[in-house]
Amino acid sequence: MLLVHPVTEVVKLIPVLIVSVILGTNTGNHLWGLIALALIVGFALTRWFTTTYRVGPTHVELRTGLIQRKKLSVPRSRIRSVDIEADLLHRVLGLAVLAIGTGQQADSGEKFKLDALAAGAVPELRAVLLAHTAAAPAAAEPATVDLLRKGMPEYTPREIGHWRASWVRYAPLSLTGFAIIAPIVGVAFQYGIGQVLFRSDAVHSIEDGSTVFIAVAIALLVIAIVVIVSLAACTRYLTTYFGLRVLDDDRTLQLRHGLFTTRQITLDLARFRGATVNEPLLLRLAGAAELEAIMTGQSPRQKILPQAPRAAIESTLGELLAPRGTRGFASASGSAADTTVRQQDSVSGPGATLGTAPLVAHGPIARRRRYTRALSPILIVAAAMLIATLAGADFSPWWWLLPVLATPVAAALAADRYRGLGHTVLPATGSGPAWLITRSGSLDRDRDCLEAPGIIGWTVRQSFWQRRAGVATVVAATAAGKKHYLVLDIPIEQAWDLIESATPGRLGTR
Template sequence: MLLVHPVTEVVRVAPALVVSLIIGSQHDDYRWTLLGLLIVVSHAILRWFTTSYRFGPVHIELRTGVFRKQRLSVPRSRIRSVEAKASFLHRVLGLAVVHIGTGSHAHHEHPFELNALDAKLVPKVRAALLTKDAVPQESTRAPADRRGTEIAHFSLAWVRYAPFSLTGVVAVGTIAGVIFQNGLGQRIADSAFLTGVFGAARSFGLVAMLACLLVALLVFASALACVRYVLSYGRLTVIDDGTVLHVSHGLLTTRQTSLDSSRLRGTTLAQPLLLRLAGGARLDAIMTGVRVHEHGSSLLLPSAPRAEAIRVSGTVTGTRTQDDVRLVHHGPAATRRRYVRALSPVAMAAAGLAIASRYVQMPSYAWWALAAATLTAIAVAWDRARGLGHAVLPGWLITQTGSLDRKRHTLQSSGIIGWTVRQTYFQRRAGLATVIAATPAGKGRYEVVDIPAERAWQLVDAVTPGAGDIWLVPRH
């Protein structure tokens, strides 16, 4: 256990140590490098010795700090999820990192995290915290094995959806940034291989060279996205034991999340444009106490076939009536608003070009770019209008919006604690309104965007009977 903290801290400050080593090598003096390494390792060892935790019948406590002591106490009644992660180093040493999620909304609060916990204790700790029982010690007998029902598991065929995300492009950008930051960009550009490639490409023309570069970038980014997908989500399983949802995935770094089923308030079906065109979707759980900024804690399915995501959503929520439900369209006014908002920036750009063309000669490609932007805006507006809608089912509210990042939220009506009907100036002019459902789960608020104003409180009263009837009574 003692090895984890020093290695982690050394890796964290590795860039500073490398710089110190380079400076020391120029003067044959490595004392400052060794001193810095000694300070880092000593601080990590002291932090391990000064960290302790206690599970009580009412509260759980965590004490940390070397120079500044901190004591974090959390009521056990606020525990919403227990997540266990294990990097490659943790797995070699038989350890894990346990993160305990609560219902706190504050981003600045310190997380309750137990680093370097014996991996054999993780199942016992997880079961005890989620069932509110006393936490067993290492010498006690393990709890009864509750295998539960497997809802979903990883399929290698899902890897085909990985290139339709931006993870590969981000990885390429990160690698390029590291290369140029360390002064290796010029060396790579001057290498014999790239010089020969660019020389051969010039003979085919500039357009062909740019096309080849774009294809190479897409292939490289897709390959990185596929590798990351397999490493992150390989061996994924979703198991329901009746009271807890267990989600486990990862090859090098494993991640095991346990979600209290009684805290489940719905699901979010995420369908970004590229992934949607490929027929895929991503599924997240809407959980009380699991906030949006806790990335990955609410994951049920990564990028997978849309039919599989819908099936898992229906299984988790306990109802299949949401699978093929038709959404209620918000009418022509909402459609016009989609087109107006999409075409307004294009119209402003066109006006700017028209004014500038009276004084200077505008290149022809500027007008071609404007035409392309107009067609793109029309396509996005059409897609946003087609995807806008909602549905009310017994006990559930379904709302969908977006085009480039379309999301379909299925929210349990019993988890809604308040309603807001909002109208901006332009919405009032168009006779529209936005209905906001407040909930302590997920991102805290889910919107039904640009619904006709006369139907806003009718929607509220349909989902939560009695919540909107006071606004439906005609006032004299």
């Protein structure tokens, strides 16, 4: 860590080093750059001398800081997830970072991190920190626990999802490439690259050329942007999700992935409340989707599978949503064929039904509201243009192409939004709870599968226009995931039946 800390701090403070070098060059004193580098390295070295941690019988403690000392303490009984991360430098030195999650820091993005751990000791430490989530009684004596375990078969985590290299073709269909390129382009234009480009001779030659030449130049620019954005998205996809494996041992869900920086995320299945199938428009048209877990104390969008074919999403979804008692596991003495049969049985069981269950349409009023919302802005713009024309305003007739071309696009969007709108409630069975399934959206469509026992409250909400139309929005409140899941524009007479069927007796007397 005497090497890792300085390298990490120097990389993070590269802008400070650049400013110091520029300042030293302008003033003729080239030592400014070396002074800044020495200060950064010296500060980084103090982190190794001032950081200590201890894993005790009841708490995990961490002390950090030189000028302002800080002591963090986490009860081991509150630990809900243990993540392992190792960038390229950590891996070369045989080190790893262990991040402890208690659920309370999930919203702020902060985690209790133990750095500078030997990579070989991390798996055992993770098992110790998550021992309280095991099925064996935590308060039992060690001898009693050993006797209980001797009568149980040895199980190994079963793979329920596996990344394929061919999935990288779906990476450009998301907006991650634009998210990577946009800040870089913004910083470049902020530092004057725009003026350099627009004043260049090439730009002036295009402006002096024909309309066809300008159109070709714009088309080439668009193609170049699409290619760059696609390459950026593919690069991020490969470096982040390379080698992804999703393992399930019936009490924890383990995610392992990464090319340069490897990550191992362990999630407590006792906090699992459902799953979300995210289907952005471009991914949906390509027959792909993303899978996210709905868990308490975790990120609202805890990704399980990135952009992947719909068949792979449905397979992993079926495994995740299957009742715990029906999950198949690979016994240490079992054969691979037996494991495959168990997996197929689980995929075709209750979990698969949740992922493919038909949804109830919300009726003609919901359809009308979709079209009204999509077409109203266009009508307002067209009316404003007509009033301006009658008032004597002079503008090109080409402007009328805007509402004319936008109308079919808005109508198609409204139709797709209505097709994506729906819900259903699957009643409880002898082996599993009831489920609320709701879907909405077009450009970014989510199909949420939420366990009914995880719902802690209901809200039936009506806006002014919803009251006039006789529809309502039903909100299912939960401590997991996005905290609230919406059933949009459902007929008001069906709202109470929905609540009663999902959580019988919760509605009370109205």
